[in-house]
Amino acid sequence: MFLTFEGIDGSGKSSQARMLADHLRGLGRDVVLTREPGGSAGAEEIRRLVLEGDPDRWSAETELLLFTAARRDHMERTIEPALAAGKVVICDRFADSTRMYQGMSRGNLRPLVDQLHKLMIGREPDLTVLIDMDPEIGLSRAKGRQGTEERFEDFGLELQQKMRSGFLALADEFSDRFRVIDGNRDMDSVARDVTDVVLQSL
Numbered sequence: 074m075f076l077t078f079e080g081i082d083g084s085g086k087s088s089q090a091r092m093l094a095d096h097l098r099g100l101g102r103d104v105v106l107t108r109e110p111g112g113s114a115g116a117e118e119i120r121r122l123v124l125e126g127d128p129d130r131w132s133a134e135t136e137l138l139l140f141t142a143a144r145r146d147h148m149e150r151t152i153e154p155a156l157a158a159g160k161v162v163i164c165d166r167f168a169d170s171t172r173m174y175q176g177m178s179r180g181n182l183r184p185l186v187d188q189l190h191k192l193m194i195g196r197e198p199d200l201t202v203l204i205d206m207d208p209e210i211g212l213s214r215a216k217g218r219q220g221t222e223e224r225f226e227d228f229g230l231e232l233q234q235k236m237r238s239g240f241l242a243l244a245d246e247f248s249d250r251f252r253v254i255d256g257n258r259d260m261d262s263v264a265r266d267v268t269d270v271v272l273q274s275l
Contacts, residue, residue: 074275075156075196077167079243080204081236083211084256085263089204090165092264093271097161102275105155108165109143113150116143133182137175141189144168148194161275167198169247173239200274202267203244204256208233 076093078086087108094106110120123131123139131139144167155162168190176183212233244251252270256263 074200075152075162075164075198076271077164077169077198077201078204079166079169079201079240080256081206081208081211081233081240083214084204084206085214085260086202086204086256087165088260089202089254089263089267090163092260093267094163096264096268097163097271103158103160105151105160105162106165107147107151107162109147109167109170110140111143112147112152112164115146115150119143119146133175133180134185137171137182137186137189140171140175141193144171145193148196164198167201168194169201169240169243172243173236177235177239197247198250200271201244201247201251202270203240203251203253204263205237205241205253206256208237210257211237 078090080086090106090108094104097104109116110123111117119139119142123136123143152162152164168186171190172183172186176186208230212230241253244253254263254266254270
């Protein structure tokens, strides 16, 4: 099964993905926990290019090509071999993030995002968990991490608000595979809800 976590920056999705992976391993499942951009050697190199540096370092179109290249490598080297071996793959972000960040953040590139996805990736997750979070809280959490990968956080609150609305719209568009979880609670409460929706689908 191919599971993805989505949400705005600081929503807690990375922690929830980790907790779910631990829980499923405890139940005896063979789990691969991975992330985007990244998840393979080549994709991790591209990750550094797109997540570090000045917010205006790349045009949205160039960024889209870089993310697609990273995703293609990730699919070939990590995701598809793991699924073929019968493992559960949990991925922190996937194509829905590209639909949001490159598709909406600077102009409407969504048709191009979908075209490239169909051409080069051609696969959607079996289940997507959206951790829905208040953008102000999420941004303050994300900025509080003091990391180097803050290029998107540096676009500010307005982008995060737009992204939250966009993710909720995606959850409606792909309602067959999306499950929306309220992330404005303590981590354990969120994790319980995540576990419930995932176990119903496994």
